[in-house]
Structure formats: structure tokens, C-alpha cells
Amino acid sequence: MLSVIIPTAGVEQTAVATLSALVPGAAAGVVTEVLLVDRSPDSSVIERVADVAGCHFMKFEGSHAAALAAGAATARAPWLMFLPAGAMLDPGWIDETMQFVQSVAAAGRPRAGVFRYARSPYADVRLRDRLRAVARVLVGPLGDQGLLIARDHYRQVGGYKPEQKRAEARLLRQLGRSRTMLRSRIVMV
DSSP: OEEEEEEEOSOHHHHHHHHHHHHHHHHTTSEEEEEEEEOSSOOHHHHHHHHHHTOEEEEOOSOHHHHHHHHHHHOOSSEEEEOOTTEEEOTTHHHHHHHHHHHHHHHOSOOEEEEEEEOOTTSOOOHHHHHHHHHHHHHOOOGGGOEEEEHHHHHHTTOOOTTSTTHHHHHHHHHGGGEEEEEEEEEEO
């Protein structure tokens, strides 16, 4: 049902944290494949993580948006979920994802879901974090909130443009009213 695309930067800890949050979804049959798209010069660590976790591994050289686009092109499931490395989802994400997919299918209108951002209670709050919180209020969701979208809808809106700066923000803006804020939260570790 879902292909999860996780762009990584060669950091094992963040990739493993996100993969651990996806295990219940794989056990429930919601997650059918996970693609780790690594852009670091030395991808051996992430390749080993993918091998141990049973994920697909892609070595990629290029922009972040190009890595996301390459992952989407390789994915096989009818639904795509884009998550940043280090993202942990609320335990209720599985049920909500199933309900969202079913409601989109029943309505016959294309929709995309974005997770609610929640700051880790253990994180040090820096100026950059405060500015991003203000940006979320003013302009809407940012790329680090994940995206749940049907493959057909993703293609219809043009997907991630590899050559474009801030491609994630552009795609979220382009989704506009077809974008829904999900109840499940995403926390970055």
C-alpha cells in the first residue's frame, strides 16, 4: 500500500530512528517497501542499515529534491510517504493513514496529507527552531513534516522538481487545498 522514501545523509542514528517508527506499519501491512536514498559521499553505513532492516538502498548524487524524485520514481506502491531521516511518528499514524487512504478513495478527489509537527521535549530550542515555528504558522507546513500522497496525485502535480530550489515547499504550496493536516504528529530526533 505505502512506499516510504527516506532521504538520508549518511547518518545511521537518524535513519534507524525513523525505521523503528515504521516497524508497526510494516507488521500491519501498511508499509510495503522502504527506500533509503543516501546522498553522502560514503554510503556504506546506510547501505548496511538498509540491508539489516530489509529496505531498498539507493546511492544518489545530486540535490535533495532530486533524491526525493528518484525515490518516488523507484517506488512501487500506489501511495507514497516522504519522511525526513530522524522523523518519529505518533503510534496512531497507522490507523489514521488507513482512514485517510480509504476516505480519499471513497471521495474520488485527490488529497495529500501532512503530519503535524511537534518539537521533541528533549531538544534544545535555538533561534532557528523558533523561526521555523513562526514560518509554519505564517506559510503552512514545511518539508520536514512528511508527506502522504497517492502516486497518481504526485505525478499530476508534477512531483519534486530536481532542479528547483526549495522543491519541498513548492510542492506543498502547489498542493494547496488538496492538502490535509493529519492528526498524527511527527517528531524529529
